[in-house]
Amino acid sequence: MRTYREGLRLASLGAALLVGTSGVLAGEVNVYTNREPGLYSATLDEFTKATGIKVNAIFSEQGLAERIAAEGEKSPADVLITVDIGRLQQALDLGVAAPIRSEVVASAVPANLRDPEGRWTALSMRARTIYVSKERVQDTALTYESLADPKWKGKVCTRSFQHPYNVALTAAMIVKKGEEKTKAWLEGVKANLAKKPSGGDRDVAKDIAAGVCDLGLGNSYYVGLMANGKNEEQKKWAAAIRPVLPTFEGGATHVNVSGAVVTKHAPNRDNAIKLIEYMTSPDAQQVFADVNYEYPIRAGVPVNAFVASFGALKPDPMSLADVAKARKRASELVDEVGFDR
Amino acid sequence: MTAFRFPGSRVLAWLLPLPLAVPTYVTALVYVEILDAAGPVRSGLRNAFGRGIADAWFPEVRSLPACIVLFAFVLFPYVFVAARAAFLARDPSIMAAARTLGSRPVHLFLRVALPLARPAIAVGATLVLLESLNDIGATEYLGVRTLTVSAYTAWLNQSDLAGAAQIASIALLVVALLLVVEELQRDRSQYHGSANTTARGEPVELRGIRAGIALLLCALPVIIGFVVPAGFLALEVVRRELLEAAGPALIGHLWTTVFLALAATAVVILWSIAIVLAARIRPTRLARRIGFVAGLGYAVPGTILVLGLFGPLVGLDTALSRAWELATGEKARLILMGSGATLVIAYVIRFMRVGIVALSAQLAQTPPEIDQVARVLGARPAALAWHVQLPLLRPALGGAALLVFVDCIKELPATLLLRPLNLETLATVVYGAASRGSFEDGALAALVIVLAGLGPIAWLTQAMERTPRGGARAPLPDQAAF
Structure with a gap:
């Protein structure tokens, strides 16, 4: 009996404390993020230091765009920060995004990395690379198509192909080659798998280091994070692999973006736009490049030296908006060939 | 554990429920860390026997079989706690009678003890079933394609919320069906023991090699389900000096977690009391169905539940803030969400079933004659509930509250998606660290979750130990009405 009476008292106290912090104060911006904020907390801190605007955030890998849509006109969200072009497209589909009216952003970000109608902008760019074993693979130029080459039978590792990064790659393949060839490609890659798709991109490096497989798909920045992080085991994984910037046959490298939208009902719209302007500024772009090992989207900001050692990135010129539109079909194809099973 | 006594058996009675304190996703993360191709175990084997041999026979940890084994070890305490309570509470005279009729020990167990405990084992097994079904974190991490994961794919990649809802409904239908079957079976078989017997069933003393085997068998689940994961976390905390680095932030997260869990537990318990008593006083189909439906939230994967909740919750919230605006003239934001x-x-929707099951089990143990006597003596339903049945429920309240509390502390998916800005619980801290690809950084938070669950679980065991043998006071015992 005592337990729950006390519980009630504590709970009402707790609720009161929480309510007290939820009002709209001047000088705030509310961020919903699909990206772990710890990954760019330095940028957010710098923003607060420079502008005096406090950043409030919640993080979840999925479901936040739906939450903004459900919250409607009373949503506290000002900005949704997300990775993957598909997620940005989804925010548009849910109707939660409003045009980002900012000359600063328009001049900082190349047009192909922004929504034609200005409802999202990229903040950083990453390449879908192929990690290969330093010991066992000598190739320095690979194509995405070659992952289906029978010579790699039993040698390929990847995370789930339903993960947005691989769905986007598959969607890009559809844009390039059409559905039929993409399906054959998926079947070919599946036939080469050393193990069931699982884990994340870092696990591909881990598995290559452990000798489970010889090559696999992984995003470019993980190599930098693993090699230069404080986790000793991950340093060993990074040391065992060499990232290759692959190309499509007759094309270039598949890139994806992290990006942001300003919400339709943003209570702190001006601050939201200030935040996005800050994140596309040379300073913040340099942090993305040096701390997160991503490719800056702003011309003139140099790629981090470690990332530059992978070779010069030549992004495929296809429109990211087209990739986003093909992702539903891509995900269905992945299911049809039973890739993850 | 109830029929025999061997060295260490008393301690084990305390240790066996402990795996319940470790969230399934944490156990999955830890075992992948240890048993993966790059982990210490396989690296060691490889150094000892060479790459070919060591890798050829070693089972893949990210697989369906591994996932099943893992779930079994984490969730088995649900069955253990329920079954043990039932074995402790059973009427020893039945066993004695069977023995005098010449029943051998194996027969005694299979033909008498096991059938008597079946309802309790079923209650525990149902909880295990539901927990496995609603899991997304661990299964996804282990690369197992469950219905839940499929629902996710449909929703996230194919923007097909209707498809996701369909798949989720299939899962829910399966659960509902299983629950109904379980319940129908129980209806047909009523087990009555004399609750007020004073006789005690004395456990048999085991010695020598048999005691050793018993000890090993009973210790294994504790080691796999608790000692290894908790030990791994503790080791990481020490190795990375996380304790030294922990700031007041973590204490803040701990308090937030506890506040929320306490509030939800209070609501669940009060509401469960109302539902259980209603079904007892007016045992109509409607009353039972309400209890059944109220408990269904437990079977739905958290994230899918939340997606369904967005609409109604925000609707209610918007209405509330409109009312506030009308009353005060100030502009209001979302009050509930904020x-x-x-x-x-x-939390209440997710864990209602835990409270209902525990309380109705307690009430089911008191013979209906007590109610009849009270009614004959002129007690009206309210008085019956207040003066007779509520006091009868009291012994189970603590246990029920603790089970709900531990579940709330571990809760992740609903917390992630429904929390106000800047709010972190221990579970979201662990999730954040895992998302950054450095799960070890969250080891301290994970360890605190485990420790926070330990107290309540130990308390629960102690409550069970106090129960006289042959008596009827156990928190998760054998006859649940739902």
Whole structure:
């Protein structure tokens, strides 16, 4: 009996404390993020230091765009920060995004990395690379198509192909080659798998280091994070692999973006736009490049030296908006060939 | 554990429920870390026997079989706690009678003890079933394609919320069906023991090699389900000096977690009391169905539940803030979503079943004659509930509350999606670290979750130990009405 009476008292106290912090104060911006904020907390801190605007955030890998849509006109969200072009497209589909009216952003970000109608902008760019074993693979130029080459039978590792990064790659393949060839490609890659798709991109490096497989798909920045992080085991994984910037046959490298939208009902719209302007500024772009090992989207900001050692990135010129539109079909194809099973 | 006594058996009675304190996703993360191709175990084997041999026979940890084994070890305490309570509470005279009729020990167990405990084992097994079904974190991490994961794919990649809802409904239908079958079976078989017997069933003393085997068998689940994961976390905390680095932030997260869990637990318990008593006093189909439906939230994967909740919760919230605006003239934001109240509501929906099951089990143990006597003596339903049945429920309240509390502390998916800005619980801290690809950084938070669950679980065991043998007071015993 005592337990729950006390519980009630504590709970009402707790609720009161929480309510007290939820009002709209001047000088705030509310961020919903699909990206772990710890990954760019330095940028957010710098923003607060420079502008005096406090950043409030919640993080979840999925479901936040739906939450903004459900919250409607009373949503506290000002900005949704997300990775993957598909997620940005989804925010548009849910109707939660409003045009980002900012000359600063328009001049900082190349047009192909922004929504034609200005409802999202990229903040950083990453390449879908192929990690290969330093010991066992000598190739320095690979194509995405070659992952289906029978010579790699039993040698390929990847995370789930339903993960947005691989769905986007598959969607890009559809844009390039059409559905039929993409399906054959998926079947070919599946036939080469050393193990069931699982884990994340870092696990591909881990598995290559452990000798489970010889090559696999992984995003470019993980190599930098693993090699230069404080986790000793991950340093060993990074040391065992060499990232290759692959190309499509007759094309270039598949890139994806992290990006942001300003919400339709943003209570702190001006601050939201200030935040996005800050994140596309040379300073913040340099942090993305040096701390997160991503490719800056702003011309003139140099790629981090470690990332530059992978070779010069030549992004495929296809429109990211087209990739986003093909992702539903891509995900269905992945299911049809039973890739993850 | 109830029929025999061997060295260490008393301690084990305390240790066996402990795996319940470790969230399934944490156990999955830890075992992948240890048993993966790059982990210490396989690296060691490889150094000892060479790459070919060591890798050829070693089972893959990210697989369906591994996932099943892992779930079994984490969730088995649900069955253990329920079954043990039932074995302790059973009427020893039945066993004695069987023995005098010449029943051999194996027969005694298979033909007498096991059938008597079946309802309790079923209650525990149902909880295990539901927990496995609603899991997304561990299964996804282990690369197992369950219905839940499929629902996710449909929703996230194919923007097909209707498809996701369909798949989720299939899962829910399977659960509902299983629950109904379980319940129908129980209806047909009523087990009555004399609750007020004073006789005690004395456990048999085991010695020598047999005691050793018993000890090993009973210790194994504790080691796999608790000692290894908790030990791994503790080791990481020490190795990375996380304790030294922990700031007041973590204490803040701990308090937030406890506040929310306490609030939700209070609501669940009060509400469960109302539902259980209603079904007892007016045992109509409607009353039972309400209890059944109220408990269904437990079977739905948290994230899918939340997606369904967004609409109604925000609708209610918008209405509330409109009312506030009308009353005060000030502009108001979302009150429930902004205050964490939505989290409490979501926890209540998710864990209602735990409270209902525990309380109705307690009530089912008191013979209906007691109610009849009270009614004959002129007690009206309210008085019957207040003066007779509520006091009868008291022994189970603590246990029920603790089970709900531990579940709330571990809760992740609803917390992630419904929390107000800047709010972190211990579970979201662990999730954040895992998302950054450095799960070890969250080891301290994970360890605190485990420790926070330890107290309540130990308390629960102690309550069970106090129960006289042959008596009827156990928190998760053998006859649940739902």
